[in-house]
Amino acid sequence: MTDAAVSGVKVETPRYRAVSIIVVLLALFVFAAIFFPLGVILQRALLPNWKPDFALWATTLAQPELLTAVRNTLIIAFVNTVISVPLGIFFAWLVERTDARWGALSRLLPVIPLLLPPVAMTIGWLFLADPRAGFLAAPMQGFFRSIGLSIDPSSLAVQSWGGLILLYVLFSVPHVYVVAAAAFGSLDPSLEEAARIFGKGRLKCFLSISVPAIRHAVGSSALLTIISSFGLYSIPALLGTAARIDVLSVYIYRLLHATYPPKIGQAVVLGVVMIFVIGLLWLAQRRIASSTGHAQIGGMGIRPNLISLGGWRWPARILLLLYVLLTSVLPLVALFIVSLQPFWRSTIVFDQLSFANFFEFWSDRQSRAAIVNSAWLAVLTTTVVVLIAGILSIVGKNVGGAREKWLGVLTKVPSAIPHIVFAVGVLVAFGFAPFFLNGTWLIIFICYLAVYIPQASIAAESAVQQVGNQLVEASRIFGARPGRTFWTVQLPLILPGLAAGWALIFTLVVGELNAAAILAGPRNPVIGYLILALFDNGTYSQLAALGSIIGLVSGVTVSIALILGRPRFSSKAVRADD
């Protein structure tokens, strides 16, 4: 061991330089994938003939309807964040830090809603809670009549502010849960144990010790929730339109889809404004999370004790089960029942149920190819994007300061651009000369890599921030080179966080629709292309069958990811009162 190594001075060995070059090339590749297409679109939309078009900004921002859409979006984002973040964190705490969990199954329960693409989840809820044709409509009305209440069916409609918020929350809670659960799973439990020893109650321990200790994960999950509140399209399109609640994503969709020529310029202007808003939110989140200390994975051995909930153990378990039953099992069952029906109907005729919709898919060569290929593409894309995000987050943490901030902001930029706009940029940038990637898998891969880097980097940053410097410094002091430190020390520690990000992004990639519309086709079909075809021209039964298949594929894959990515030490966790 050299003095330089002991003092933490970087050793410029050939291998160190090679690792540095690889990291720089990786960063260049990612930023090329993001900013080349983005540059193409920005130039075309905002600088036609290389001159700024200020009238476009004025026209875009002066629309009175935009104000309504922004107001509604902000209301949804606020309410969704206020409900989803505490709920997701509470569930993560119950499962990861208390004896309310039972086996590996309880880790997977809160993520069940994540297994369906938003469009399938939304129609699942429509099957269940439409006031006239939902499976629950007649029983609920009958119940209210039996207790003497005459209730207008439409007052219970899922197509309402309440229904809209419910669906956003259902979509967001699993996202919060996986990020928070990964942080709780990696957390040094000594603070909680000390608090319990000094007589703090369970709830006080949760609120004043556990939650502040995963401050970064809380901030990251809030940011994820806000971004998804801005960008979700299927839920407001299906439910919000019916309730006449216009939101920003539907507003932008109409700019791009409703008329020819599409108003790409206006959509890009709104995207640029959103880039600034999301960038500011990210910086604010970083500042708040860093303003006070937060617990980190330390260098000491960890053998976490689970907090005993005593008499609250079973009520907590029942609460978890109830959440899963109401939010996931019922809509999934509704989806599966409709997938067995020839068409969606509110009554179940048992002799008409069959697997015809599933066989129909399997007998169609292109549908089969789309499902199989999408699964492989999703595994590949997700693995690469999460690894890259992990490496960039570690690099960011090491370089620190303004460079870290810029790296963080730049990796969030694609989250503000509608996928369809970004996909057009990717097609123009990489589809033709000199790359000629149009119609290939590689172009879809590049697009997904760019559009999902924000979510991956948010999850990775949360995981990296949770890891303290003690072990990394120890590794360096003992002469390990940066590559070895990464593979043997940092990667295993951030693995739970990366696995959570992997699970999140896998489900998003599998169900992605808008980029698929521009980049997929008969030569490179993906599931999103099938969903669009069925959504525009098929039956909801066929869509439900496809949703069930996606749910199955995602369920198996996400379960494997979360189980493989769980903290190694948690399997030996013991209850505090054992």
Place this chain on the structure above:
Amino acid sequence: MTIRPALKALLSATLVAGFATAAAAQAPISRDALVKAAKAEGKLMLYSSSGETQSKTILSAFEAEFGIQGSHLRLTTIPLIQRMSAEIEGKDVQADIISVSTTVPFIDHPDWFVKMTKDYAPSLANWPGRWVSANYISWTADNFYMAYNTDQIPVGQHPKTYADLVDPKWKGKILLTDPRVADNYFGWLDGLEKAKGADFLRKIASLNATLTASGASGAQMIGAGAFAINFPTFPDFSAALIEKKAPVAVFAITEPTLVSERVITALTGAPHPNAARLFIDWIVSENGIKAACKNGTVAVVADPDRKYGCIGLKDPQPVSYILTEERKKQLVRDLGLSAN
């Protein structure tokens, strides 16, 4: 799945040669020579916004007759045109034929599309002249329909005209397709206002109808019994439901009879120019019209008398796809919606 640069360069050169021969492709050619050249190309790519079943039926019939394998890309009109535009600008044209429900790109970019002359496609001689434009053919003229639930409204007792639809007895039972989602629905609104006046739109608004984001989701809601009536819509959206014996029927709304025009044409840079030319000649021929109308869901403009099994429409008046922003805003406001 990437192709080596050298091969790509060769393909580019072929494409350039393809553009150069585009003018020659307009020249008269004997039917036998065209069929032989098209068969040598062996493939055809159709970009279409019409229903999946419709495209498959037509391409199967074309393949059965000429042995040319057809494939298609099905997207809604705007993403389809966005994709085609990017491919044309990138000089990597994938589509041979395009069929959409708007005429704007054909007017904005006439050089992208082949001139529709009798030299190019001799069967055009039998196509009604008013439906042939410089670089596209008006192919079908589809009436705006209503879909209704037959459990709630027995067949025959359904509304037949727009005036019937605004009867207060339908209040709370109507699902209105959001007209802000596509050019042809804006055109429908424009046609309706011109025929019946702005007050009529306000009458529709007074029904306080629930909105649906597309005709496709509207048809599913009707099949499930969530609403009694959905309009405006097209028969394609309900075809699969009706085939599966869902309680859904469709009816062409009258007084006024408003139609949405669907156009079709070939691209100048088509990768299979002879197959494209043969397809255009075939689609306007007797066999092509029969194939298009095999499912009985479209009104080909050359078959007003239902001679070939199409939905017959006498003297259809297409709605306009070219409206000013101000006009669009006024129309949707009259309908009680926010103007985006």
